[in-house]
Amino acid sequence: MFGISTILTLASATFAFASPVLVDRRSFQVQNGVNYTVFEHAATGATLSFVTNSGVCETTPGVNQYSGYLSVGENMPSTAPLAMWLNGGPGCSSMIGLFQENGPCTFNNVSGSTPVLNPHSWNNFANMLYVDQPIGTGFSFGTDDATSTVTAAPFVWKLLQAFYAHFPTYENRNFGLFTESYGGHYGPEFASYFESQNAGIDQGKVSGMKIPLVALGINNGWFDPILQYKAYIDYSLTNPYRPLINSSQAATYLKAYDRRCLPELNTCSSSGTDAACKNADNTCFNKIEGPIQIGSDFDVYDLRAPSQDPFPPETYVSYLRDPAIQSKIGAQRVYKECPNAPFKKFVSTGDDARSFLSTLSTVIQSGIQVLIWAGDADWICNTAGVQAVISRLQFAQSADFNSKSLTAYTASGVQYGVFKTAGNLSFLNVFNAGHEVPAYQPALSLQAFIQTLSQQPLSST
Template sequence: MLIQFPSFLAVSVLASLAAQVLGLNILQGSEFAGKRSVEERDGVVHTIFEHDATGATIDYVKNSGICETTPGVNQYSGYFSVGKYEHVVLENGPCQFYNNASTPSLNPYSWNEYANMIYVDEPIGTGFSYGNDTVVGTVSAAPFILIPTEFAYYFEQQNAAIHNKSLHAEKINLVALGINNGWYDAIIQEREYISFSVNNTYYPLINTSIADAYVANYTATCLPALLACNSTTEETPQCHNAEQQCNTVDSSFSAYYPDFDPYDIRQPGSAPFPPETYVNYLNDPAVLKAIGAKTNYSECSDAVDVPFAQFGDGSRSFLPTLSSVVQSGITVLIWAGDADAVCDWFGGFASVNAIEYSGSAEFSSKAVQNYTLGGVAKGTYKSVGNLSWLRVFASGHEVPAFQPEVALQVFKQTLQKKPISPT
C-alpha cells in the first residue's frame, strides 16, 4: 500500500522464487516444499505458507479491494517472517491521493501498468513491519531487503556463491537498479549541498558569504572526520564521530535557511504535496483489517533511525558498492528531482560521475542533454553503457509523485535493459 516507491530493483522471478515470496506453486521442487493453509480471521481470508527448509512463513491476503481495484489485476498484502520475531511487510498498491482526498484513486501512471511490483516495508519498524529489529545500518539490512544499492550488491554476491556451489539456493536474475534521490557518498554530498543551497534552479537558500563560511567549516571539521570513516560494515567510533561532526556543522548553519520543505524547496515547511492524508487512511481500522496489517503504519520511525545514526551509516561511502553493481553489467539509473534538498541533485550528479566502471572517463566528461517526453523537456540526462543519469525538472524527492508520467517512461526504458532516451 505504499503510495509511491521511487527506487526500484528489477528481477526476473522464477516460479520457485515466487513460491517463497507469495506462497504459490509450493510443490515445484523439494528445496521449496512447505505447508500451505488458509485461515479466516475477523472475516478476512489469510493464506499462510511455511517453508520447510528455513522455517520462514508468509501470511498474506489476496485482493483486499484496497487501492488496487482494476478488474483482472491481483493484489497481495501481508507479512514475510525473516526471523522468529521479525516480520517484513509485502504489499502492492498502485494508487495516489489527489487534492488532499481522504481516500485513494487509481494512478494511471503506476509502475504496475508495466510490471508486477512488490513493495517492502523494511527495516523492521518502518511502514507496517514489526518485531525485534537487529538492523543497525545499510549493510546489515541488505539480507532482509533495504537500500537498493546494497540490496543489488548482496543479490550479486549470493548469485556468485550459488554459481561457485558454496551456497545451495535459487539465483535471482537481477535486471536493473534505479535509485531516486539517493545518498551515496557523504564526502561528496555534504559539500554539494552547500553548492545546491546557492545555485539550485529555484532560489538561493543562503547567500554566498554564508556559503563560504559553511564550506570553511565543512573543510575544517566535517571532511576530516568523514575521511576517517572508511568502512561500510565495521562499528567504528570514527563513523559515529563523523556523523556527529557533520551534523554539528549543518546545524550551526540551519538558522540561516528560510522556512521550506526540504523534500521540495518550492513549498513551505508545511508542504501540501504529496498529501499526508494517506497516513490517516492507512491507519483506518477497516483498511488495516482488509490488508491483514498487524500494527499501525509508521511513516517515520525514530526507533529505526537511531541505530543507523549511532552506526554512522550516513557518513559511509557506498560508491564502491555501487561501482561494483555497475561493473557487473546490470542496467543502472541514478535519478533525482531537482527541487529536493534532502538528497539534492548536485550531490547525486557528482556521485554518479565518481562511479568507477569501464565507461567512467567517457561518462564523467559527457555533457547532459534534454530528456523529453513527447518532445517536451522534462529533465537533463546522459548515458554511457549500462549507466544512466537523469535530473528531473519540477520534482521534489518523490519523482513518481511529482512527475508520474516521466517516471513511468523512465521505468519502462530501464526495465528493457536500455539506456534512457528522450521521446
C-alpha cells in the same frame, strides 16, 4: 500498456523466522475475522501470510491484489518482469512509494479520503513488490539484527527466497530494484549482496534461488557523505530556484566542512568503526546540514515550498490507520510512516556516514542497467550531490560518461529534464521535481522505469 496483477507488500519484512521445518508448508488461518493464506519456507524459516483481493487501492477489473505480510499476485503475464520498490529513511515505509509515488492508486491531486487509480502506475508494466524494511517500519513488527545497510541486505534476500519458493513461476523473471533517498545506501548494497549470493549459488556455496537482477534505479539517493555534505553548501547557493544562503555564509560553511566535517568523515572511512562514523555524522549535521535548515524557511524535500510542504499529501496515512482498512488488508499493527526505532538502530552504527560509492561502481561494473536520477528541487539529497557522485563512478565507460554533456530528455515530445548515458549507466536530472520524483513527474518516471527495467539506456520519445 497492459494490465497485470499487482503485488502489494504491506510490510513484507515483518515475518518472524520460525523454527526450522523439513518441508515447505501451506495453510489457511483466520485471525480477527480475516482469512490469511500462510506459507512457511523451509530453507530460510520465513513465514509469509497474505489476504486475497481486499478491494483496497487496486480496483481495476481483472487485476488481482494480495496484501499482508508478504503480498503476491498470481495469474500474471508470463513475461512481465518483477520489481521491488524500497523507500529510504532509514526506517521509512514503502507505502510512501505505493500511495504517493508510483503505486496503483494515489491521493495526489485528489480531495477526499479515498484514493483513485494512478494512470502512471508502475504496475502498468511490471509486477511490483512494495517492502517495508527494516522491521518496525510501516506495518511491520518483530525483532531483527538489522542495524545497518549491510546487515539489512540478508533479510531482504531471505524474503525474496521465500517469495520464489512459494511462487516458482517468478524465478526466471527479470528483476529490478528501485529505490530513493537512503536507497543510495540500500540500492548498491542490496544489489551487490544479491549478486554475491547468485555467485555463491553457482559455486555450490549458497543454497537458494538466483535473483535475476537486471536493473537498479535510485532517485535522489544518499550515496557518499564526503561529496554530498559539501553539496549542501553548493546547492544551497546555486540551485535553480532560490538561494538559501549568501556567498559569505557559503564561505563560512565551507570552512566548517574542511576543518570539522571532512576530517571526521575521512576518519570514519579509514577506521570503519561505529563510533567514528557516528561522530562524523553528528559533526557534519551540526556544522552543515542542520544550520542551513534552521537558517531558512524551506521544505527539505522541495525547496520551492515553505517547511511542511503539503505535496504529496499525507492523506494516505489516515487511510491506512482506518481500522476497517487495516482489517481488509490483514495488517496486524497500526501504520507508522517513519518510526524512530529502526532509524535509531542505524544511527547507532553511524551507517549514514558510510560511503557506498565503491559498491555502486562494482554493481555498474557487473553489467546490469543502472539509472541514477534526481529531482532538481530536492534539497536533502540534491542533484548537485548526486552529480558529484556519478562523476566519481568507476566503470568501463566512465571516461566517456564524464565527457558527455547533458541533453534534453523528453516523454511524448515534452521535455522533463536533461540526461546522459554511456554503457549501462544513465543519469537523469528531472526539472520541477522534489524528492519523490514519481509524484511530481509521473509520466516521465514511468517511461524511465520501463526503459531501465527493459535493460535499455534512457532515450527520449
